[in-house]
Amino acid sequence: MPTRPVLVYDGDCAFCSTSVAFAERRIRPRCVTVPWQWADLPSLGVDQQRAEHEVLWVTPPGVVYGGAEAVAKLLLSAGGVWAVAGALLRMPPVRWVARGVYRLVADNRDRMPGGTPACALPADRRPAAGAGTSSKRPD
Template sequence: MRTPPVLVYDGDCAFCTSSVQFAERRVRPRCEIVPWQFADLDGLGVTRRRAEHEVLWVTPRGRVYGGARAVAKALLSAGGAWAVLGAVLSLPVVRWAAHGAYRIIAVNRHRMPGGTPACAIPANRRPGRVPD
């Protein structure tokens, strides 16, 4: 069994990387943070396709949460006021709205602060990518 949880994100996306750097500095989730490009996806029990699609939170027992639920789990792990926000994001009605907001942000991440045009290109078509 793995310890601690793992937060997996898109290391090729400038917006995602900026968001993770903010989380590392300010939120300080209790987890290992790794870009999917360098993660042992098989060992984590996730597919490359899913890792390309959304941020993932993988528990030590192998349960995988994606998107807004992964963000909520990271916030909960940080404790304090961040955990309160994570708990709110985990409430059923809020979770549904957070999922919708997450999808909108994910689709438009190249337009977000810190994003670049490369964030809009599917991972398998980015320059320098080795085909599977």
């Protein structure tokens, strides 16, 4: 089991990778970030289908949050003003709107800045994919 929360994201998606890099650089969440393609998903209690569908926040005890809830947890972990934003994302009606906005962005990530057509493909059909994994390990 991890001793810190783990943020699992799609490492083959340029929009997702850019977003995580921004979070690491500017928000500085207290977690480990790992593309699902290189994560030990079974040990995290996550299946590949869910990891392909949304960003995931996995707590050390193994509780999994996905989508907008994962983003809220990331913000809460950073503390300060980011934690206030994270807390707001967890409160109704902001939570309901955040879920809808997250799903809209996730479903259209290939059209977002930095997104590529590969972001829209299932993992096993992406150009860099080999049996559902990236052919290049992230640095």
